[in-house]
Amino acid sequence: MTANARPVSRRMKRKTLYVAATIASMLAYVVLMALSHSAQWLVWLALAAALVSVVFACLWVAALDEAAQQAHYIAWFWGGSAGLFVSMLVFVTVMLRPSAFDGALTSMGVEESFASGIVVGVTPAVIGYLIWWAVIWLRRS
Amino acid sequence: MPTAGMFELMRNRLKVLRAERNWSQADLAERLDVSRQSVNAIETGKYDPSLPLAFKIAALFGLPIEQIFSADDVAQAAE
Numbered sequence: 504m505t506a507n508a509r510p511v512s513r514r515m516k517r518k519t520l521y522v523a524a525t526i527a528s529m530l531a532y533v534v535l536m537a538l539s540h541s542a543q544w545l546v547w548l549a550l551a552a553a554l555v556s557v558v559f560a561c562l563w564v565a566a567l568d569e570a571a572q573q574a575h576y577i578a579w580f581w582g583g584s585a586g587l588f589v590s591m592l593v594f595v596t597v598m599l600r601p602s603a604f605d606g607a608l609t610s611m612g613v614e615e616s617f618a619s620g621i622v623v624g625v626t627p628a629v630i631g632y633l634i635w636w637a638v639i640w641l642r643r644s
Numbered sequence: 645m646p647t648a649g650m651f652e653l654m655r656n657r658l659k660v661l662r663a664e665r666n667w668s669q670a671d672l673a674e675r676l677d678v679s680r681q682s683v684n685a686i687e688t689g690k691y692d693p694s695l696p697l698a699f700k701i702a703a704l705f706g707l708p709i710e711q712i713f714s715a716d717d718v719a720q721a722a723e
Contacts, residue, residue, distance in 0.1 A: 514677055570682035570691045643685040 514566060521563035528556035574639040582635030586628030593623050654715045659687045661705050661712065675704055 535549035564572060596603045662672050669687070673680040676697070685691035693701065702709045 512674060512677060568678040568682050569694050569697060570685050571679055573691065640681065643681040643688075643690060 514568065517566040518563060521559050521566055524559040525556050525563060528552045528559060532556065570643075574636060574643070578636035578639060579632050582631035582633070583628040584631070585635075586626075586631030589627035589631070590624050593627075654692055654713050655689070656686065656713045658683075658701065658712065661707075662687075676700060 529552075531552040532549045535545050535552060539545040539549060564575065567575070593604070658672075662669070667675075669683045670680045673683045676683070678697070682691065686693055698709050698713060702712055705712065
């Protein structure tokens with residue numbers, strides 16, 4: 504650390520704490536789910552940990568300054584919408600030709616139709632959001 | 645005119661005012677309790693601050709808001 508090191512602001516400390524708590528509770532969710540074969544109550548504990556992570560994620564967003572919040576909102580709207588468009592394309596394609604993506608999801612390890620529906624519906628939106636946010640962040644850095 | 649996507653943005657003298665005081669973007673960010681990226685976004689016209697933040701900036705520099713932020717089309721409309 505240099506002699507003229509800048510003190511960490513309270514906002515930055517709060518952001519770091521909330522991000523760490525979000526990641527920790529998500530890790531707890533993964534670990535508890537991995538152990539849940541031994542007891543059903545571990546599933547409920549894991550879901551509780553996941554809900555805790557959502558709370559901390561909300562606190563993290565609230566601790567961001569207005570420009571950073573706006574970047575996330577814009578990224579979610581445009582990136583998420585673009586991702587949902589991809590999901591709709593997949594949906595319409597499968598409706599018109601049910602065998603269009605045969606084997607594509609099973610090759611990724613997703614076999615259950617419910618799970619594959621979640622993957623197809625959510626993943627493109629999340630990827631779109633992350634890409635859009637990264638572009639905004641790089642432009643502002 | 646600086647723009648962010650399809651939206652028109654305002655001009656500002658933040659970079660000049662900051663330079664006059666020999667502050668870095670990080671210095672200004674610390675005084676405003678925002679991130680350095682946010683200061684950069686405002687300076688480069690990629691983000692317009694909210695009214696509360698604009699007032700905070702004005703108070704920090706001891707100037708009226710209209711001496712820091714301006715919009716060409718607003719000035720033309722007033723003429």
